[in-house]
Amino acid sequence: MAFRILILILSLGIFSYASLDEASLSLKKDLKSKIFQKVNQKNIKIAVINFKDIGEQSVKAKAGEIIASALSNHFINDSDFIFVERNRMDKVFEELKLNVSGAIDEKEIKRVGIILGVDWIITGEVSFAENEFIANARVINPETAEVIAAASANIEKETILKETSELYNLSKNYFLITGGLSDFSDLEVNTSQFGLELRHNYSKKSHIKFSFKKTANNSELLDKVLISKWDVGNPSDDIYAEEKISSISSFEITYGFVKKLMFNTRLKAEAGAALNMLSSKQRIYYKNGSTSMGTFNIPVSNETTYYLPGINIGIGIEKNIFKSHILSFDVKYGKLKKLKRELDAGNNSQALQNYINSNINSKKISSDYLYAGISLGFPF
Structure with a gap:
C-alpha cells in the first residue's frame, strides 16, 4: 500500500x-x-x-x-x-x-x-x-x-x-560561406558555384539574406554557328561565330520563413530577387584559321557582360552545429529575364553584322537555373 x-x-x-x-x-x-x-x-x-x-x-x-x-x-x-x-x-x-x-x-x-x-x-x-x-x-x-x-x-x-x-543557435546575424552546383542548361553552364551571404534573423521564424555568388569558369560553348561566305559579302572563307558564357555572378536579396522540425533541424522556404551578370567571350574566325584585313578584319575576339534581373524560390533544411553555427542544405529554382544576345562582328563588313543580327542576336535564350548547395553559417 x-x-x-x-x-x-x-x-x-x-x-x-x-x-x-x-x-x-x-x-x-x-x-x-x-x-x-x-x-x-x-x-x-x-x-x-x-x-x-x-x-x-x-x-x-x-x-x-x-x-x-x-x-x-x-x-x-x-x-x-x-x-x-x-x-x-x-x-x-x-x-x-x-x-x-x-x-x-x-x-x-x-x-x-x-x-x-x-x-x-x-x-x-x-x-x-x-x-x-x-x-x-x-x-x-x-x-x-x-x-x-x-x-x-x-x-x-x-x-x-x-x-x-x-x-x-539563432543569433541575430550570420556570415555564411556557400558552395554548390548550378545548372543553367539552356546557357550550357553546368558548374560549381561559390559565394558569401549575410543573414539577419528577424525571429526564430523569419530572416533576410544578402548574397553574392559566382560560378567557376565554364568551358562549354553557348553557340557555334557556321556562316557561309556567300551570305556575308564573299570573304576569303566561311566563318565561324561562337560564344560562351564564361562565368555568372549574382547579387541576391532573399526573405525566408523557418519551421522547426525534429532533431533540432528546421525547414525553410525562401523567395527573393537577383541581379545576374553573365560574362561572355565571343570569337569570330575563318573556318580554315586564316586572317584578313580591310573589309573583313578577322579573327575577332570580344568580351561583354549581360545583366539579367530575376526571381528565385527555394527550400532547405538547416541544423544547429557547434552550438552557435548553422549547417544548411538548399535547393533553389531561379527564373531570369531571357538572354538577348549581343554578338558583335567588330570592325567588319556591315553585311556580316546584319547576318549576325538576323540569325543569331534575334534569338532569346532562357536563363532559368537550378541550384543545389550547402552553406555554413558563423554568428557575429
Whole structure:
C-alpha cells in the first residue's frame, strides 16, 4: 500500500510540470481573465517585454526571453488585443538604450508605453527551483506603473532548455560561406558555384539574406554557328561565330520563413530577387584559321557582360552545429529575364553584322537555373 502511494505521489509530481506552450497559454488565459475584470473595452493594445531572469539557471537558459516569446504568440492570435510586434519593441529599446532583459523601472515603463502607444505592458520574472522554472507575469498600466493583473505558471526544465539550445543557435546575424552546383542548361553552364551571404534573423521564424555568388569558369560553348561566305559579302572563307558564357555572378536579396522540425533541424522556404551578370567571350574566325584585313578584319575576339534581373524560390533544411553555427542544405529554382544576345562582328563588313543580327542576336535564350548547395553559417 505504501509503495502504491509513493508511486502516486511521484506520478503527480512528474505530471504537474507543464510544457512551455501549455504554461504560456495558461498564463495568457489567466491574465486575460483578470484584465477584463478591470476593463470592458475590446482591442486593448498591449506589449510583452522580456521577463527578468532571476538566478544563474534562468540567466543561463535565457528563460525570460523564451517565456515572453511564447506568451506573445498566444496574444498575437487573440482578436481582443492589438499586439505590438517584438521587432518594433526591440527597436524602441535600442533607441532608448534600455536593457531588453525586462528589468526596467517605473520611469522607463512609462517612456516605453508612450512611444509604443500601448494600454498595458506585460512583463515579469522567471526563477528556478526544484527542477522547474517558475514564471510570474504582471500586467502594468504604463501611465501609473500600477499592476492591474498577475499570474504564475511552472514550466518543466527540459522544455526551456530545448528552446534555449535553439535560441543560442539563432543569433541575430550570420556570415555564411556557400558552395554548390548550378545548372543553367539552356546557357550550357553546368558548374560549381561559390559565394558569401549575410543573414539577419528577424525571429526564430523569419530572416533576410544578402548574397553574392559566382560560378567557376565554364568551358562549354553557348553557340557555334557556321556562316557561309556567300551570305556575308564573299570573304576569303566561311566563318565561324561562337560564344560562351564564361562565368555568372549574382547579387541576391532573399526573405525566408523557418519551421522547426525534429532533431533540432528546421525547414525553410525562401523567395527573393537577383541581379545576374553573365560574362561572355565571343570569337569570330575563318573556318580554315586564316586572317584578313580591310573589309573583313578577322579573327575577332570580344568580351561583354549581360545583366539579367530575376526571381528565385527555394527550400532547405538547416541544423544547429557547434552550438552557435548553422549547417544548411538548399535547393533553389531561379527564373531570369531571357538572354538577348549581343554578338558583335567588330570592325567588319556591315553585311556580316546584319547576318549576325538576323540569325543569331534575334534569338532569346532562357536563363532559368537550378541550384543545389550547402552553406555554413558563423554568428557575429
